[in-house]
Amino acid sequence: MSTSAPATLTVETLEHDGTRRLIPLLDARRPLLWQRRDRGLAGVGEVLRLEYSGPTRFADAARDWAAITAAADVTDEVGLPGTGLVAFGTFAFDDSSAERSVLIVPRLIVGTAEGRTWVTRIRLGDAADGSPELQPRAIGPEYRIGFLPGTPGPDGYRAAVAEGVRRIAEGGLDKVVLARQVHGRLPAGADLRRALGDLALSYPECWTFAVDGMLGASPETLVRVVDGRVSTRVLAGSAARGADADADRAAADGLRTSPKNTSEHDFAVRSALAALAPHGEELTTGEGVFALKLPNLWHLATDITGRIGDGSGSLDLLGALHPTAAVAGTPRADALATIHELEGFDRGRFAGPVGWVGAGGEGEWAIALRCAQLGADGAITASAGAGIVAASDPDAELAETRMKLRPIIEAFG
Numbered sequence: 001m002s003t004s005a006p007a008t009l010t011v012e013t014l015e016h017d018g019t020r021r022l023i024p025l026l027d028a029r030r031p032l033l034w035q036r037r038d039r040g041l042a043g044v045g046e047v048l049r050l051e052y053s054g055p056t057r058f059a060d061a062a063r064d065w066a067a068i069t070a071a072a073d074v075t076d077e078v079g080l081p082g083t084g085l086v087a088f089g090t091f092a093f094d095d096s097s098a099e100r101s102v103l104i105v106p107r108l109i110v111g112t113a114e115g116r117t118w119v120t121r122i123r124l125g126d127a128a129d130g131s132p133e134l135q136p137r138a139i140g141p142e143y144r145i146g147f148l149p150g151t152p153g154p155d156g157y158r159a160a161v162a163e164g165v166r167r168i169a170e171g172g173l174d175k176v177v178l179a180r181q182v183h184g185r186l187p188a189g190a191d192l193r194r195a196l197g198d199l200a201l202s203y204p205e206c207w208t209f210a211v212d213g214m215l216g217a218s219p220e221t222l223v224r225v226v227d228g229r230v231s232t233r234v235l236a237g238s239a240a241r242g243a244d245a246d247a248d249r250a251a252a253d254g255l256r257t258s259p260k261n262t263s264e265h266d267f268a269v270r271s272a273l274a275a276l277a278p279h280g281e282e283l284t285t286g287e288g289v290f291a292l293k294l295p296n297l298w299h300l301a302t303d304i305t306g307r308i309g310d311g312s313g314s315l316d317l318l319g320a321l322h323p324t325a326a327v328a329g330t331p332r333a334d335a336l337a338t339i340h341e342l343e344g345f346d347r348g349r350f351a352g353p354v355g356w357v358g359a360g361g362e363g364e365w366a367i368a369l370r371c372a373q374l375g376a377d378g379a380i381t382a383s384a385g386a387g388i389v390a391a392s393d394p395d396a397e398l399a400e401t402r403m404k405l406r407p408i409i410e411a412f413g
């Protein structure tokens with residue numbers, strides 16, 4: 001579904017010498033955030049909201065966005081990625097998901113990068129500028145919530161993994177990523193900026209995001225398109241952190257040399273390269289596979305970079321890349337069919353793209369991992385998955401999903 005675009009937007013970006021702290025500026029209940037370290041975008045209010053679903057959701061969004069940006073009247077005195085007209089977005093994982101995919105254009109954006117800060121105000125046509133005030137607000141009182149296992153529970157998850165391994169042994173399927181959910185409930189009036197602040201502080205290497213109630217801290221860059229260049233960080237293959245420095249080093253070395261994890265990782269790198277090949281030039285994996293250290297675990301990581309060869313924007317590349325083998329499996333169609341059968345729940349936006357797009361199609365998108373979706377009634381659902389290959393062990397994969405749920409459970413707990 002799409003609204004009848006294009007709307008005519010008037011956009012003005014001005015340099016700002018005020019605060020660089022983004023989280024206190026956000027709406028406590030409807031935050032819009034994209035942040036890593038001292039760089040990011042905070043959105044307040046909503047001037048335009050576009051909703052999509054089904055297999056054409058990326059193409060529909062790209063078409064509408066091109067029409068909206070072509071019709072917009074933009075004044076931008078800063079000229080950095082993330083200035084001018086920007087929409088935040090979160091997309092459903094599955095073509096058949098009941099969850100809406102959305103692009104949201106805020107009324108006010110505060111951005112910071114490269115030591116500079118800017119404010120963008122956006123309004124519909126010639127409407128008077130009723131944009132929200134640029135006002136940091138004290139973070140609301142503390143709260144703690146517990147999460148309970150959802151579908152499948154731990155036993156069900158182990159059984160699904162065992163069945164996934166059995167199907168891989170049968171032949172045809174090489175890898176499948178299986179996930180599970182946990183559920184909690186936020187107290188009325190809970191200030192979401194509290195959890196976002198915690199995520200941003202605890203996971204500085206990750207993209208801390210909040211879009212339409214989808215929030216988390218993802219280490220995986222699905223695609224970054226800036227100045228005609230494309231990059232992606234592929235993650236797949238994980239290990240627990242060691243209890244001391246020696247054990248930690250051994251954990252990273254063990255991960256790098258583990259045939260199980262390297263095969264899991266190779267599937268993900270190959271799927272990303274194959275998806276980018278028709279759109280990119282001079283694609284390279286740079287220094288190759290490395291171990292990425294996060295507070296809760298190690299990941300095998302590969303950075304792919306290149307030039308855009310066909311004029312694709314970031315939304316076009318989402319359609320090409322999603323879902324990678326880091327969140328679906330290999331071959332993709334068999335993996336998706338297996339996920340439908342064995343997981344037994346709608347992933348919603350978990351493992352879908354989340355990020356922002358600018359007027360020239362540039363943008364930064366992560367895979368929505370280490371995240372939770374907030375419902376209108378305060379229900380909150382966190383999800384985590386693990387890549388299953390021939391050598392997977394159900395207990396180890398269950399333990400891995402526990403580590404991956406930690407960022408959310410601790411941010412709210």
Ligand SMILES: C=C(O[C@H]1C=CC=C(C(=O)O)[C@@H]1O)C(=O)O
Pocket residue numbers: 177179220235236237238299325326327369370383384385386387388404
């Ligand atoms: C599916 C998830 O992680 C993916 C990304 C990194 C490592 C993964 C793994 O080792 O299984 C997964 O492919 C998740 O965090 O829920």
